[in-house]
Amino acid sequence: MSDESSSSPTPSYESDADDLPIVIDGKAYPDIRKNPLDSIALTSFGLGILLGTFVGLLCYNGFKNFNIYIIALSLFHFLEFYITSRVNPGKVHSESFLLNNGIGYLAAHLFAITECIIETYYFPRAKRFNFTSLNQLISIIGFILILIGQVIRSLAMYQAGKSFSHILKTEKLKDHTLVTDGIYKYLRHPSYFGFFWWAVGTQMLLLNPIAFIVFVVVLWKFFNKRITIEEKYLVRFFDEQYLNYRKIVHVWIPFIQ
Numbered sequence: 001m002s003d004e005s006s007s008s009p010t011p012s013y014e015s016d017a018d019d020l021p022i023v024i025d026g027k028a029y030p031d032i033r034k035n036p037l038d039s040i041a042l043t044s045f046g047l048g049i050l051l052g053t054f055v056g057l058l059c060y061n062g063f064k065n066f067n068i069y070i071i072a073l074s075l076f077h078f079l080e081f082y083i084t085s086r087v088n089p090g091k092v093h094s095e096s097f098l099l100n101n102g103i104g105y106l107a108a109h110l111f112a113i114t115e116c117i118i119e120t121y122y123f124p125r126a127k128r129f130n131f132t133s134l135n136q137l138i139s140i141i142g143f144i145l146i147l148i149g150q151v152i153r154s155l156a157m158y159q160a161g162k163s164f165s166h167i168l169k170t171e172k173l174k175d176h177t178l179v180t181d182g183i184y185k186y187l188r189h190p191s192y193f194g195f196f197w198w199a200v201g202t203q204m205l206l207l208n209p210i211a212f213i214v215f216v217v218v219l220w221k222f223f224n225k226r227i228t229i230e231e232k233y234l235v236r237f238f239d240e241q242y243l244n245y246r247k248i249v250h251v252w253i254p255f256i257q
Contacts, residue, residue: 028162030085031093034093039094047097048074048078050070051070051078065127066116066120066206068205069116069202069205072198076150077097078097079150079154080157081096083157087158088162111214112202115208116207119207138204138207141201142202143201145197149196149198149201150194151194152191152197156183156187157191163178164191168229169233180249192251195219196253224256
């Protein structure tokens with residue numbers, strides 16, 4: 001009579017740190033304590049409903065740019081969780097959707113939506129364009145920036161694999177390696193690059209002059225500070241390897257060196 005429990009894998013909780021996985025038989029799995037399935041299901045359902053609704057309204061809404069903005073927003077947050085779960089399941093958790101990305105992030109998008117609604121109602125000409133107008137050109141540039149930003153951020157997350165984390169690392173983990181190939185061969189912080197230009201593009205798409213300035217200033221300050229702090233740890237983790245990499249690969253966010 002066999003004892004099935006003797007052959008069952010035993011979870012190993014490596015640490016109580018925020019971003020360390022559960023390891024079973026040498027493989028990393030999501031920590032169920034940080035992944036309430038009901039919360040993940042509801043979030044995914046909500047993003048899907050939001051996406052589907054505004055795709056359907058594309059045929060009816062006069063200012064279609066707003067629909068595209070909501071679609072882009074829904075896809076962005078879904079992909080944050082989905083890609084993390086695909087390439088780094090040991091570090092995925094319910095907040096990997098990045099919906100709980102700080103009060104400032106939520107306030108910024110609420111401000112952008114409010115500005116868009118007010119200007120559409122009181123200054124409808126500011127949201128109209130034809131094929132020769134400046135508004136049309138700005139919208140097209142914004143849409144292109146959204147596409148480029150999303151592709152580069154998603155690609156950066158995918159290529160970084162287990163080395164990617166939404167949480168700033170202050171200690172080098174066993175699976176933390178310096179990625180310098182793929183998109184990282186051309187961009188030093190491609191996920192930040194993608195996020196920055198994606199967000200700026202959304203405000204160009206919405207033709208929001210005030211929110212555009214707010215987004216550029218706030219995002220620039222955030223990423224300038226974040227990159228400065230992160231690079232201190234990267235130099236500590238990888239020493240000369242990172243210093244040499246930093247000399248030849250740029251960030252490509254304006255005025256961030």
